[in-house]
Amino acid sequence: MNPMVNHPLVLVVEDDPDTAALYRTLLTAEGMEVACCGNGQQARQWWQAAARPPDLVVIDVRLPDISGLDLAREMSAPRDESSPAVIVLSAHGDPRMPQMSRQAGAAAFLDKLRDLDRLVETAWRLVRSRGVRA
Amino acid sequence: MRRWSFIRLALGLVAVAVIPPLGLLVVLASCQPQPGRPWFWLSGGLTVLGAALGAVVVAWCYYRQVERQVDTLIDHCHALALGGSGTIRDWPLGLDQLSRLGMAIQVLREALVDYLSLYRRFFEAAPDMFLSLSPAGGRILDANQAFCQAVGRLKSEVLGQPVDRFVTLEQGWGAVLAGREGLHKGQIATDRGIMKIEANISLERGPEDQPWILGAILRDVTQQEELHRELIRKSTALEKALEEIKDVEELKDQFLTTLSHELKTPLVALKGFLQLLRQGQAQGEQAQEYLDICWRNLTKLERQINNLLDLARLSHAKEQFEMGPVELDTVVRTEAENLRPVAAEKQVRMELALPPHPVVVRGNAEKLVQLVDNLLMNAIKYNEEGGSVRVVLREEGGQVQLEVSDSGVGMAREQMAKIFNRFYRAEVSGSGRLEGLGIGLSLVQEIVRLHGGDIRVESQPGVGTTFTVTLEARS
Numbered sequence: 001m002n003p004m005v006n007h008p009l010v011l012v013v014e015d016d017p018d019t020a021a022l023y024r025t026l027l028t029a030e031g032m033e034v035a036c037c038g039n040g041q042q043a044r045q046w047w048q049a050a051a052r053p054p055d056l057v058v059i060d061v062r063l064p065d066i067s068g069l070d071l072a073r074e075m076s077a078p079r080d081e082s083s084p085a086v087i088v089l090s091a092h093g094d095p096r097m098p099q100m101s102r103q104a105g106a107a108a109f110l111d112k113l114r115d116l117d118r119l120v121e122t123a124w125r126l127v128r129s130r131g132v133r134a
Numbered sequence: 135m136r137r138w139s140f141i142r143l144a145l146g147l148v149a150v151a152v153i154p155p156l157g158l159l160v161v162l163a164s165c166q167p168q169p170g171r172p173w174f175w176l177s178g179g180l181t182v183l184g185a186a187l188g189a190v191v192v193a194w195c196y197y198r199q200v201e202r203q204v205d206t207l208i209d210h211c212h213a214l215a216l217g218g219s220g221t222i223r224d225w226p227l228g229l230d231q232l233s234r235l236g237m238a239i240q241v242l243r244e245a246l247v248d249y250l251s252l253y254r255r256f257f258e259a260a261p262d263m264f265l266s267l268s269p270a271g272g273r274i275l276d277a278n279q280a281f282c283q284a285v286g287r288l289k290s291e292v293l294g295q296p297v298d299r300f301v302t303l304e305q306g307w308g309a310v311l312a313g314r315e316g317l318h319k320g321q322i323a324t325d326r327g328i329m330k331i332e333a334n335i336s337l338e339r340g341p342e343d344q345p346w347i348l349g350a351i352l353r354d355v356t357q358q359e360e361l362h363r364e365l366i367r368k369s370t371a372l373e374k375a376l377e378e379i380k381d382v383e384e385l386k387d388q389f390l391t392t393l394s395h396e397l398k399t400p401l402v403a404l405k406g407f408l409q410l411l412r413q414g415q416a417q418g419e420q421a422q423e424y425l426d427i428c429w430r431n432l433t434k435l436e437r438q439i440n441n442l443l444d445l446a447r448l449s450h451a452k453e454q455f456e457m458g459p460v461e462l463d464t465v466v467r468t469e470a471e472n473l474r475p476v477a478a479e480k481q482v483r484m485e486l487a488l489p490p491h492p493v494v495v496r497g498n499a500e501k502l503v504q505l506v507d508n509l510l511m512n513a514i515k516y517n518e519e520g521g522s523v524r525v526v527l528r529e530e531g532g533q534v535q536l537e538v539s540d541s542g543v544g545m546a547r548e549q550m551a552k553i554f555n556r557f558y559r560a561e562v563s564g565s566g567r568l569e570g571l572g573i574g575l576s577l578v579q580e581i582v583r584l585h586g587g588d589i590r591v592e593s594q595p596g597v598g599t600t601f602t603v604t605l606e607a608r609s
Contacts, residue, residue: 018403018427025410062395091398092391112402116409 008055008127012036013043013071015064023058026120040066054084055127061090069104076105085126203232207239263352265297269337269345272297272311286325303333310335330356396438400431445577455498455584459608462534463493463527469506470525477514483522493529494608497585505581508574509601513540534607539600545593554579
């Protein structure tokens, strides 16, 4: 089996430290390697310095310095094998958000609270489909 | 005239009546007149001559009478043409044809006078101002009552005067008199002030196309223009109101987004970590850590909900608050202490300058705690890492002043006008995390109002902001 699928690298971009800690706990428990950034700028810097690109990026749509959708667009492009799958998370409740996220290149959109239980499952699904492609 | 014509007629008749009988008398006096004798020829000749002379005199008198009566009719027609309205005085009496002609002219005159008076009535009674002007000098040839009333003059004072003495046109009368017909704007100075007018100018031309008369219809548009201005003013006000509504709508949308985010975010951590605890996935220290996170988020949630509910209650003034003596210096000291960890997390230094004696105000303790808490929280939140917050409390002349200054990002003037608006959250540059529903300062303002106090803000972008709350000291 592909080692990348066994220990996928996940970048979490979330400004609330407790929520970020929760995502880290949930994903680490699944054997994923997790890096957390509190804003867009930190995420970009992490990407530049990272030894390998992440397999999955989990982005909160509301970030203090940049729109999460813009960051999703940036991180999901170029759309080839090296670009990670992106999950956009939001607490907005805006009905247009799923479509806007897809347009920004996200592979999935989840409501932060309602879909919390689906985060791990969605993360695995996206990582695996990417692993199969790789 | 009439007497002389009778004398002339009488002389003619005398000539006819006297000369032929005179000749007859000569014939009779010559006794048995016979043809061929001198008396016969003389008397015959005189008779013929007398008759001829009489005929000439009668014809001449008749001709003169006809000429006079025709002259009378012509004079009368001229008088009518010049606008006279008198009746014919030397009425043709004896000459039937002339008499009928005179009668026809009289009927025509009556009809013309009727028409004239009809148009005169229209002219005088019109609510618009009518003027006829001489095209050369712009002098008033005729003016109706409406115009005379507007300028507050008698008609005799107006006629013959240059029109620009009374009426000012935006383009000037020079251009109009030079042939610029059409609609012009202008004004008339009346006793009641300036009357705005619209002047419709038309040039009437004579039979040989020469400028004959300038007609001006002036309409009072003061009210109309006032209405127009009022309409513009109202539509501007409406546009502004619409903009404000749009702003409020935008603010509402922003607030709903913020509310959703601010209430859901602590819930996400709560739900997630509680689930882990429930599933027994954490033990010992880790379980305690999860519980701490849950507690922190629960407190955060409680604080947001309380602020929200308080603001709703305060704005509707449905609740009566218990007022009593509150030591404001103690409140400040306690709240500063409570927020010290938050300040420390952001590396913000907190300085207090409190008087050595208690500073007591009359108020609601809980609300005053909320006021101080929100002001301090704001000063920390909008500060920069390594910045400072300075709190000064002073009592002067029966008033207590609480000053909270930060060394933060500061605000521009237009931003300062909005900060007390409910749900407004200042934009913060940089990468700092911004929590809150945007109701803190709005709540502070409501609390200050509840205490009959005053709040003011001074700020300079890049330097910092100072909020000063003034409350009555407890007497």
